[in-house]
Amino acid sequence: MILKRNLLVMALASAGLTVAFGVQAATGDNGAQAAPGTSQQSSTASTNNGSGGTSQTTTNSKSQQALAKSLSTVTVTGFSSSVEKSIDYQRYADTIQNVVTAADIGGLPDQSIADALTRLPGVSAERIAGQASQINCRGLSGNFIETTLDGREQPSTSGSNYIQFDQYPSELINMATVYKSSQASLIEGGVGCTIAMQTANPLENPKDQSLNVDARGSYDGQAHDIVGDHAMGYRASVAYQGKFLDNTLGIGIGVAQLYQPHVSEQFVGEAFGGLQSLNPNNPNSAQAYVPEGIQLQQDGGTERRTGYLSTVVWKPTDHLQITGDMYYSKFDNDYYGYGFRSQNFYGNNAIITNPIIGAGNTLLGGTVSTNPNQSNVQFANETTADNYSTNTGVFSGGLNLKWNSGPWHVESDLSLSHAESNEINVDTTADAYTGLGTADPKLMNQSVTYALNGLNVGSATVSNPGVYTNPNDMALSRYGVYPYIYHDRYRAFRTAVQYDLESNPIFTDIQAGIYLNNHTFEANRTVWVYGSEWNSYPVAGEPPLPLSSADTQQVCWKGKFSGLPCFLKLNTSAILAQYGIHPNPQLDLDNNSWSGIQSGTVHEKVRDVFLMGDIDTTLWNHELTGNIGLRVSHTSQGSSGIQEVEPGQGVPMTDGFGYVANDFIPINVGMSYTKWLPSMNLIYHWTDNDQTRFSIAKVLSRPPIDSMLAGAGSYITNGQYNVWGGTSPLLRPLTAMQYDLDYEHYFDNSSGLFTAGVFVKHIDTFVQTNVTYNNFNFASVGITVPNNPATGQPYLNGSYTTAYNAQGSMIRGLELSFQKTHFLPGIWSGLGFGANYAFTQSPFGAVSTLGGPAQVQALPGLSRNVASAQVFFDNGLFSANLTGNYRSKFVSDSQIAVTNQIVYFAPEMVWDLQTAYNVTKNVSLLFQVLNLTNQPTRTYFGNSSETGTIQYFGRTLYAGFNIKI
Known part of the structure; x- marks a missing residue:
């Protein structure tokens, strides 16, 4: 009998590999085609909250029973409990995954869930404004990561696919699972990984009633160096869980608020030209x-x-559970920027003397002066006043039903998720003039002597510094408002059925389900501009606005930035009001047609089915568990927007300023495709404490949603019709075959683990935007070429700037993890240690010229080395936790100068410290330091001498208390 079962299992594994490769070869697209060209590791899709994890159904029942039995033996409390629970979750998982868990709803010590995730192997974060925000996983950026909350796909506030995880307070998240391998019941979308966040189920609370109150004040000393900023802030949360009606009704409510200064000082070197x-x-x-x-x-x-x-769980019988829950997060970032900017070193705008030339013949410093032979002077030293205030909100809620009777298990979930983001984006410049108050003011002749200093703050001096702090010499040249408004909506339904097989020699159960999701993304661009920068191209009736001492304040630099030129802080609203000017951003199809071209709507309709079987059998006298399955995903995608045509050949459209445009037509372009996504996960149990995992799956990520907008502008040159936009609704998804092999050893009594694993991802395509084709056949993508009035015939095909699916690449890596608790006797038994290391590489390369000479840059988001280490002590009375996160250099487009620029982020090491003392069993005192060493974010272009951004955020200190009742 054992021999027959072994043969069956080997045949099953062989069939799984055959199906995986066969389906990959058979997969095709339908429709039109695009243009060529704080914790540790964990486990199962078990649900903590009654509303489902990412998996659409329960998992292997035998694994669930073993996990429940193991968790029931955990007797320690506090952070050690969280560590040991995480170890057990990973041990009994059916897939390769890592988890952070909380001892209770307020148990995670981090500012947002992003901070906790960075302590997992192969997971890192990009720090935006000093906070962990976009997550990178296994060398891929956030656009390749699928994110869910209680099993529901999360909308994005970023204007693209990636989730800004600082939107999620750690106090409201009970557990987060990072799925490294896939299975058929998982919602597709994570080529990098899938992150499933879960909230707490009040019926699983060990107490009938519990209340958790957390409050702590914060202090960031670097705020004193920033004009108008304040150093103090706070963080507070209240969470309640209760069980009623004989433990059949559970209610959970939580509120968490964070208030803190926005702190950043930066020295920015901009991109190099030709x-x-x-x-x-x-x-x-x-x-x-x-x-x-x-x-x-x-x-x-x-x-x-x-x-x-808020969560309400009703379980009237052992067979039925109904859950209704709602999560909402609002993030208001009132973010201003004041400073000094020297611009337009290139072209004929300036003369450069005493140059400092670096490697690659790049200019790293020198004296830049006005070119007296330039008629429209554009080189200038400017005072800047920017406003990037952003208001975002995320709502996710739904109704979940679970029914269990004998071998049958059914789960259904109906959900609605919505995100909105509104960034005001104000860009203001003031310049030094001669002849202010006359009919023809002129930009002053100016100079600046600067030197980049690699990964440190550079230097800059001006020839006449008093000019830039004297309101009588300065005037407001331009005030521009460029809002970014996004709406992202999901309406979804999923249901799955599981049937347990009691006597089958291989499978413990069979699962099947469907998933329906309608996804809508809206981008709305508006604009309002007064004047012109440097007044180089004066706008009639919009002269530079002279300043007054009442509307300005002199500001000088401190600390690491001391010695840089002083500047004027501008009260722009008062300046404009003084001249009777009131900004009113609107859709502008006359002077700023891009506001209409970059607006539009994208629709995605997803229709999935899956079939999966859980495995529990014997191979060569050892237990073999896992699953095998197939997911089929059908997607219809399309975008509506406007396309620019010749004047008079469009449909009349009225913009927000009352201008009627006749050179635009509405367009609606789309396509559909079906993908077959097989998967197999096998766990071979050598002993009770040792196991090997093997996984193979085809996975999918959809194109960045903002890259699928249909809007396009056009222009005529030499009888040719040219189209620009840089996006395309005909982009195909990114699919990959991925392979994982892991070895895992678990120490006795859940006291630690050691894991080592390798993975390979073969990605078929990457999306590239703003790619230009010459003599392009516009009819092939549904674009109508207008007629040439001179000939009565369509214009000739010209250039097409769009997005397309470029050739893919391979990513491979190694991940190591070690965790140990209770390895010392006596009072030191509460000491624990953990460390993770991931090595990732890819042959992918893209050419960039922002650093001067052409260079090949790596895959965005990929750090070859990512590591974290954690030392903690917890004896029930006192606890301390010191964590360090390291990532080596990586490429990203997160540097914003005048526009987004692709740069290298230098290696960084960020340390955080937390301590707590339990005054009583209900009251504890807390102390935290985030960014202990004030680690800056450093970026550069071609090499480290070519400064991108040197940005300091300061360290944040927290002190407060926690009450548990």
């Missing part, structure tokens, strides 16, 4: 790659995040 003469008036002068300019900026303001959670 090779040019340093003296445009002398053709024999030296040549170099010259940057656009430099920026010096203080960013301040306040951040307020408030999260709300």
Whole structure:
């Protein structure tokens, strides 16, 4: 009998591999085609909250029983409990996954769930404004990560696919699972990984009634260096769980608020242009790659995040459970920036003397002066006043039903999720003028002497510093408002059925289910502009606005930035009001047609079915568990927007300023595709404490939603019709075959683990935006070429700037993890240690010229080395936790100068510390330090001498208390 079962299992594994490769070869697209060209590790899809994890149904019942039995033996409390629960979750998982758990709803010590996730192997974060926000996983950016809350896909506030995890307070998240391998019951979308966040089920609370109150004040000393900023803040949360009606009704309510200063000081070196003469008036002068300019900026303001959670669970019988829950998070970031900017070093705008030339013939410093032979002077030293205030909100809620009777298990979930983001994005500049108050004011002749300093703050001095702090010499040249408004909505339904097989020699159960999801994304761009930068191209009736001492304040730098030029802080609203000017951003189809072209709607309709079987059998006298299955996903996608045509050939459209445009037509373009996604997970149990995992799956991530907008502008050159936009609704999804092999050893009594694993991902395609094709056949993508009035015939095909599916690549990596508790006797038994390391590499390369000479840059989001280490002590009375997170350099487009720029992020190591003392069993005192060493974010271009951004955020100190009743 054992021999027959072994043969069956080997045949099953062989069939799984055959199906995986066979389906990959058979998969195709339907429709039109695009243009060529704080805790540790864990487990199962078990549900803590009654509303489901990412998995659409329960998992292997035998694994669930073993997990429940193991968790019931955990007797320690506090952070040690969280560690040991995480170890057990991973041990009994059917897939390769890691987990962070909380001892209770307020148990995670982190500012957001993003901080906790970075302590897992292969998981890292991009720090935006000093906070962990976008998660990278296994060398892939957030656009390749699927994220759910209580089993429901989460909408995004980023304007793209990636989730901004600082939107989720850690106090309201009970557990987060990172799925490294896939299974058929998982909602597709995570080529990098899938992150499933879960909230608590009040019926599983060990107490009939519990109340958790947490309050702590915060202090960031660097805020004192920023004009108008405040150093103090706070973080507070209240969570209640109760069980009623004989433990058949559970109610959970949670509120968490974070209020803190927005703190950032930055020295910015902008991208390099082409090779040019340093003296445009002398053709024999030296040549170099010259940057656009430099920026010096203080960013301040306040951040307020408030999260709300409510859960009602009704379990009238042992067979039926109904859950209704709602999560809402609102994040208001009142973010301003004041500073000094030197711009337009390149072209014929300036003469450069005393140059400092770096490797690759790039200009790293020198004296930049006004070119007296330039008629429209554009080189200038400017005072800047920016406003990037953003208001975001995320709602996720639904109704979940579970029914169990004998071998039958049914789960259904109906949900609605919505996100909105509104960034005001104000860009203001003031310049030094002669002839203010006359009919023809002129930009002053100016100069700046600067030097980049690699990964440290550079230097800059101006020839006449008093000019830039004297309101009588300065005037407001331009005030521009460019809002970004996004709406992201999901309406979904999923249901799954599981039937347990009691006597089958291989399978413990069979599962099947469906998933329906309608996804809508809206982008709305508006604009309002007064004047022109540097007044180089004066706008009639919009002259520079002279300043007054009542509307300005002199600001000088402190600390690491001391010695940089002082500047004027502008009260822009008062300046505009003084001249009777009132900004009113609207859709502008006349002077700023891009506001209509970049607006539009994207629709995705997903229709999935899956079939999966859980495995529990014997192979060569050892237990073999896991699952095998197939998911079939059908997607219809389309986008509506406007396309620019010749004047008079469009449909009349009225913009927000009352202008009637006749050079645009509405367009609606789309396609559909079906993907077959097989998967198999096998766990071979050598002993009770040792096991090997093997996984193979085909996985899918949809294109970034903002890259699928249909809007396009056009222009005519030499009888050719040219189209620009940089996006396309005909993008195909990213699919990959991925393979995982892990070895895992677990120490006795859940006291630790050691794991080692390797993975390979073969990704078929990557999306590239803003790619230009010449002599393009527009009819092939549904674009109508207008007629040439001179000939009566369509214009010739010209260039097409769009997005397309470029050739894919391979990613491979190694992940190691070690965790140990209770390895010392006596009072030191509460000491624990954990460490993770991940090595990831890919041959992928993209050419960039932002650093001067052409260079090949790696896959965005990929750090070759990612590591974390954690030392903690917990004896029930006192606990301390010191954590360090390291990632090596990586590429990202997160640097914002005048536009987003692709740069290298330098290696960084961030340390956090938390301590707690239990005054009584109900009251504890807390102390935290985040970013213990004030680690800055450093970016650069071609090499580390070519400064991108040097940005300091300060360290944040927290002190407070926690009450548990």
